[in-house]
Amino acid sequence: MxxxxxxxxxxxxxxxxxxxxxxxxxxAPLLETYTVPLLQHIGAPPKLVVAKGGKVLRGQRLAEPSGFVSAAVHAPTSGTVKEVTEVALPTGRTGPAVVLQADGEDKAxxxxxxxxxxxxxxxxxxxxxxxxxxxxxxxxxxxxxxxxxxxxxxxxxxxxxxxxxxxxxxxxxxxxxxxxxxxxxxxxxxxxxxxxxxxxxxxxxxxxxxxxxxxxxxxxxxxxxxxxxxxxxxxxxxxxxxxxxxxxxxxxxxxxxxxxxxxxxxxxxxxxxxxxxxxxxxxxxxxxxxxxxxxxxxxxxxxxxxxxxxxxxxxxxxxxxxxxxxxxxxxxxxxxxxxxxxxxxxxxxxxxxxxxxxxTQFTGEACIRCGRCVDACPMALMPGTLSVQIENERFDLAETWHALDCIECGCCAYACPAHRPLVQHLRRAKQEVMARRRAAENKSKR
Ligand code: SF4
Ligand code: SF4
Missing domain, CATH: 3.40.50.11540 (NADH-ubiquinone oxidoreductase 51kDa subunit)
Structure with a gap:
């Protein structure tokens, strides 16, 4: 090599x-029902194009893109749309989904x-x-x-x-x-x-x-x-x-x-x-x-x-x-x-x-300033310092210290001997900084 x-x-x-x-x-063998979430991508939720009781074929469109950054969603098998309902998603959030009753034919x-x-x-x-x-x-x-x-x-x-x-x-x-x-x-x-x-x-x-x-x-x-x-x-x-x-x-x-x-x-x-x-x-x-x-x-x-x-x-x-x-x-x-x-x-x-x-059980232990998270971070951030800023709700400082550059790889948390929840802190900071930026943008448009 x-x-x-x-x-x-x-x-x-x-x-x-x-x-x-x-x-x-x-x-995987065919199931009797599938619950197909509409928002499976980063971007705008797609627009539903089927209704309860509608028949669909495998691969047919259930929802179409609603904008440039959006994606269509398709039926995993043939069957009938049983309902459109709110479900829990793997991301920890909830979102609308099409519940599809399979007809067993799996017609494409x-x-x-x-x-x-x-x-x-x-x-x-x-x-x-x-x-x-x-x-x-x-x-x-x-x-x-x-x-x-x-x-x-x-x-x-x-x-x-x-x-x-x-x-x-x-x-x-x-x-x-x-x-x-x-x-x-x-x-x-x-x-x-x-x-x-x-x-x-x-x-x-x-x-x-x-x-x-x-x-x-x-x-x-x-x-x-x-x-x-x-x-x-x-x-x-x-x-x-x-x-x-x-x-x-x-x-x-x-x-x-x-x-x-x-x-x-x-x-x-x-x-x-x-x-x-x-x-x-x-x-x-x-x-x-x-x-x-x-x-x-x-x-x-x-x-x-x-x-x-x-x-x-x-x-x-x-x-x-x-x-x-x-x-x-x-x-x-x-x-x-x-x-x-x-x-x-x-x-x-x-x-x-x-x-x-x-x-690994995360703890509320204090940072012992060993620097291992800094050595581990591939983005050259200071996760330990950022983590303390975030605990203190100093998102302004976290933004200045480049929290948005975090790729959420988890190396810092893996390396931390104090088992501090560093990635969770960084994720929270990124969400908070982005929310603040959006709020400021909306305010300036008014
Ligand atoms: S999760 Fe973020 S802060 Fe932690 S090592 Fe990865 S890039 Fe660095
Ligand atoms: S690895 Fe953990 S204990 Fe060491 S400096 Fe980073 S946050 Fe602090």
Whole structure:
């Protein structure tokens, strides 16, 4: 492996991937009902286009984008709209959802025809297909993909990066996808590159997945797509760290990848794009890792959006002992959930159950000023100092000390010997600073 640019900070937690990384992706059997949330992405909620009692086919649109930063939502199977109601979501919030009663036929909608000539298609046509298929970032952020593919003319893009790093411990969905659908990953990369008009395409994969690196390298031969094995260090897959490692370019503080001419897409997103274009398939299912020591058969499943977490866990054989904590996503960036009566969304990369000995209890201990959080922070912040400011409700200071640059990677909390809830503090500060900025903006408009 060539010497690569190393990022500052980071941590090296036990990756916990051995539980599920050898388990091939399995298709989940059809359920009787699905609860499909409308707001599954960052941006404006989509507009409902079905009503109670309406019949729908698999892949048919349930809601359409309500603006530029919005995404369509599609039916995971054929059936009848039972109701539209408010449900609990994995994010800890509530939101409207379509409850779909399956008819058992799983009949597909044929609204989107395959674009077999995509290599000749206009970029705008391909981008519209990505909008029509409701594709959002599958790495967890769920930002509408078409928006990332529409940089302003002042920000020319020269490099597309596919993120196959999957540095989040315990998750193996992207790893399996790269092993089992390498052609779709590469086709998605080529389609995305065509939309952006770029020639340089790089795929970054952490070196702890040598089989995926070897397979994609072999499949990519002759395409011009370069596959790189990257140093195993969390958060190698964070956008800014990944861009730095693969291109040497540094995204400025407060900036975006487009500021240095780069667009990053997850490998799962690339597969969704390939399927939307070559098969006419909308985004109504995804690969999710169900894992953790309490889980009887950890593995990777292709789950339809709207599948209750409880049903997903049944696929993995349930639990052999009571978990101490359930997380939606991975242990570093995921969210603790308090009920399994929540639906799988487009962003559900993992359902992780932790045993008591795997859980760190946060405390109200005072900071001992050891500086470990500062060493661990890949964004060169001072999490300990920020945390004290936030405890004292000094959000003005937190803003000055660059709280908004926090990528919520969790390295600081992982490193803290006093077990202070540093990421939670930073998340709170970011929300508060943004709310204050919006309030000030609204006031100035009046
Ligand atoms: S302050 Fe934010 S970016 Fe820095 S280590 Fe903590 S969570 Fe990560
Ligand atoms: S790691 Fe924890 S105890 Fe050490 S300086 Fe940071 S917040 Fe304080």
């Amino acid at each position: 060539p010497e690569q640019v190393r990022f500052r900070g980071g941590v090296h937690p036990d990756d916990g991937k051995s539980l599920s990384q050898a388990a091939a992706i399995q298709d 909608d044929e609204g989107l025809a395959p674009l077999t000539d995509w290599a000749e298609a206009e970029p705008q046509v391909l981008k519209q297909r990505i909008v029509d298929a409701g594709i959002v970032g599958m790495g967890g952020a769920a930002f509408p993909t078409a928006v990332k593919l529409s940089p302003p003319a002042t920000k020319p893009i020269s490099v597309l990066i596919l993120n196959g790093v999957e540095c989040e411990p315990c998750l193996t969905a992207d790893h399996r996808l790269m092993l089992e659908q390498p052609e779709a990953v590469l086709t998605g990369a080529r389609i995305l590159a065509r939309v952006l008009g770029v020639r340089t395409v790089r795929i970054g994969i952490e070196a702890n997945k040598p089989d995926a690196i070897a397979l994609l390298t072999e499949k990519a031969r002759g395409t011009g797509i370069e596959v790189s094995g990257l140093r195993v260090r969390y958060p190698q897959g964070a956008e800014k760290q990944l861009i730095h490692a693969l291109t040497g370019r540094k995204v400025p503080a407060g900036g975006l990848p487009m500021d240095v001419g780069v667009v990053v897409q997850n490998v799962g997103t690339a597969v969704a794009v390939a399927e939307a274009v070559t098969l006419g398939k909308t985004l109504y299912e995804r690969v999710t890792t169900i894992t953790g020591r309490p889980v009887v058969r950890p593995g990777n499943w292709r789950l339809r959006v709207g599948t209750p977490y409880a049903k997903a866990l049944e696929l993995a054989g349930g639990v052999s002992f009571d978990p101490a904590k359930i997380i939606s996503g991975g242990p570093m960036m995921g969210f603790a959930v308090y009920s399994l009566d929540i639906p799988v969304m487009k962003s559900t990369s993992g359902i992780l159950l932790l045993a008591r000995e795997d859980v």
